[in-house]
Amino acid sequence: MSVTREEVAKIASLARIKMGDEELDRMVPELNNILDWVEQLGEVDTSGVEPMTAVIPNTLRLRDDVVDAIPETSGGRREDVLANAPVAEHGFFGVPKVIE
């Protein structure tokens, strides 16, 4: 399988990466090289094989149902959360107008 220039442009748009003509021209053969190479995985008979979901057997833990059980990942840290925002106003993240 190989991808066309239009398909790469579509993928770039889905991935929210702006790409100019020159960059697309460069990317298309590079991606096709990689995709051609991974194509060999099709040779492997994987019927009856389960796709891996966890590399080391582990169970999902439940923690006690307590508010703010782990301070570092809990609430009440608005200033910390906003500290690195390029635009923050009135305690919120700032973004360009979304609704006309």
Place this chain on the structure above:
Amino acid sequence: MTAYTQLGVKDIRDGVASGDFTAREVAESFNAAVASAAELNAFIVTTPDHALTAADAVDAKRARGEDLGKMGGVPIGMKDLFATKGVQTTAASHILEGFKPEYESTVSQKLWDAGAGMLGKLNLDQFAMGSSNETSYFGNVSSPWKKDGTNAAMSPGGSSGGSSSAVAARIAPAATGTDTGGSIRQPAAFTGICGIKPTYGRCSRWGVVAFASSLDQAGPMARSVEDCAIMLEAMAGFDPKDATSLQMDVPNWEATLSADLKGKKIGIPREYRMDGTDQAILDSWEQGKAMLRDAGAEIVDVSLPHTKYALPAYYIIAPAEASSNLARYDGVRYGLRDLPDGAGLQDMYAAIRAAGFGDEVKRRVLIGTYVLSAGFYDAYYTQAQKIRTLVAQDFEKAFAECDVILAPTTPTASFPLGSLNEDPLTMYLNDVFAVPASLAGLPAMSVPATVNPDGLPLGLQLVGRPFDEQGVLNAGLAIQQRVGFEAQPEKWW
């Protein structure tokens, strides 16, 4: 005066504890060594004050007769993939330039709690994507090593190339690394040092900039097996903030180290004998077998039949996870902001990500987006995850017949920076021997084996059963004792 910069983790810790020298003296020496090694470009930012403050705290504890910790008085380099409170954390990307976390990663906090200090944040391949340290926004890292008779700057490996370069150049006694598909082991092999990736889940991923979450593992890089054991003890441990953290006690790896391998079986995977592998590497593999036999182990042949498919499966799985993880870089909550005139929200995202990501990162995000997209998901992603199961089953079967696997770490020695840039695929092949253990989540280590005829270091890799870091470290120690690796790069920086 003792040349403190020649000392490793154990020597510094023990020397400080016994009062042979102070932690401050050691920190000052390494700070000076770091400051004079700008040509290596191993650090993105240096933090001499952090190292001195931590050292003074250890010296004060000693004066009060308190416990100094597992890493008491040891200044280290911190890969710039770990969030460090108040200190710029970039993952070597433009999109995170200037980002100063409000919190500390679990692994770095554990190291500070164990008495270590920070010399600075180490350069790496951007978002840990690369095998040569040429994808950093902050410039290439040079290896301290040179090929005999040439002056070309050599690759320190990647992605933990700032870490490998700094430790090999003796401007840091040890450094943190992270390994997604070989990013600790390959740079360790390229620079003649040790590095271990523990079992997936041993080290918390909390506060580590995510690349491929089902593969990412932190680990130590240092100049000896003992130093790696000490530092891994300080880094590992259960963390409720990481859903995949292993709820297991951390073994006393250092205290249990033993190079006596009597009764152990070492597996030699026949599929790792690949075309294109340097003769010097094949020779060092033979020598490694002889050394482990000399340590009392029995050598047995094992088969890992899906080895050849591990790397292409990795290059579907890792980019797929990366495309999802890197969706967070939107210029809203942190990082670069670029708002073209009259642009809406979607245009803003696209402009920021275009300006903030390097070529290799874009390539992997696009591949990941493609293989996860409707219509292609099963053919690529599901198939790759099934092959991942087969790779893991290969190891399970092999470990029914042996205790530890011995293989080369890389198919070649280091190469000059810029020499493999033409084709991303050639670069990917560097990790052909490292990736299978990553896909299976297994503990794996690289130890120095020899220098090749060009004067460049080569590494040998040891892979163990899940949770058997001890078996890996012990076999590594047996090789280390027999190799007696003393080669050092000649100082040119």
